[in-house]
Amino acid sequence: MDLNYSVEEQAFRAEVQEFxxxxxxKEMSDAIRVGRELGKEGHEKWHGILNDQGWLAPNWPKEFGGCEWNAVQRHIFEEECCRANAPRIVPFGLAMLAPVLQKFGSKEQQDHYLPRILSGEDWWCQGYSEPGAGSDLASLRTRAGIDGDDFVINGQKTWTTMAHDATHMFMLVRTDPGAPKKQQGISFLLAPMDQPGVDVRPIRTLAGEYEFCEVFFDNARTPCENLVGELNKGWTMAKALLSFERIFIGSPSLAQNALGQLESFARCRGAFDDPVFCDRFAQAALDVEDHAALYARFADQLKRGETLGADVSMLKIWVTECFQRITELMIEAAGPDGGTISPLQIGNVSVDVLASFYKARPTTIYGGSNEIQRNILSKAVLGLPG
Ligand SMILES: Cc1cc2nc3c(=O)[nH]c(=O)nc-3n(C[C@H](O)[C@H](O)[C@H](O)COP(=O)(O)OP(=O)(O)OC[C@H]3O[C@@H](n4cnc5c(N)ncnc54)[C@H](O)[C@@H]3O)c2cc1C
Structure with a gap:
């Protein structure tokens, strides 16, 4: 019984549970429960199911085909998805590019790309990082020059998640190398991946998966109409997109999911007989609850159409570090089996503790490393000297 929810909100929760x-x-929730990756096919299937239901884009305004849910509805939806071990959506098109197009894109770009994001026809990847331009993103060197009606792109991106599955990349390119500040002279482009001059080379991760890639551009082309916003003013869009990325990464579901796994696993293992474990579990559970309350505040700010401030970095730091602590507890609860490279079956609970542990490692790096988020908080929020 949800005593703090209105009758309408409880009815909404029941509707989500039934859906x-x-x-x-079942094969999808089983995969998520044990911490296995779904692959593009699985993500496309879940994307299609949510789209058929009209629930694919909780944050989008209705005029673009979104749900325009309020913070409570989104919280209920996420909580139930987490409880049911539903996959998270792939954010690049839906949660990162779309809000940028809705805010800065031309009418033609909105009309062309937004429906294709919803239908799953276009599958996007994020071309920000380069060798030598990660934390210091504004140092990026991939060039784009205008030739007739096209931009011609040369350079290299790296760590590009799912680039091998993507049909398109949104990317930051240098269009004015002579600009006085490195943040100036950068533009935000949309580019098709399937063309000569785009070479995608997958990188194998520690977990043995091919999750991200290096992408090389050798005179690749994209029409000038694929420039988002003004030429050389891409840094504004770049930053806006990062704040959308940080609220996506900062959502409680990463940690909530892991906490649910830890709880059932630890119960079967008898770990709750150990008062020290109980103490650490309680601390983790309270951290997850506190984080969810903070997240609801930021989500509400977005819903009111307000721009998120630098303090959104708190969400990313908190949830990723909490996620890591939970997966470390899971390894401890597994005892001598903590290093097993496959799901552990205990009673009717199956959890791949090592896969969860590996999955948690890069979360403090991607989307801007946590050290950089702390720098942002210290300068922009606390006003400490740089
Ligand atoms: C799993 C994964 C997926 C990714 N997916 C994408 C993607 O799809 N698209 C994309 O564009 N990028 C992606 N990235 C790249 C990610 O954004 C970068 O890895 C991140 O921004 C850090 O940049 P870097 O790797 O170049 O490290 P560096 O910038 O070289 O940093 C190295 C270390 O130094 C620290 N450091 C650097 N500068 C400072 C400073 N000023 N103060 C304190 N500490 C500092 C960093 O915190 C880090 O610990 C992904 C990364 C990972 C791990």
């Missing part, structure tokens, strides 16, 4: 019970494929 998940009926439409979430």
């Amino acid at each position: 998940l019970a009926q439409k979430l494929p």
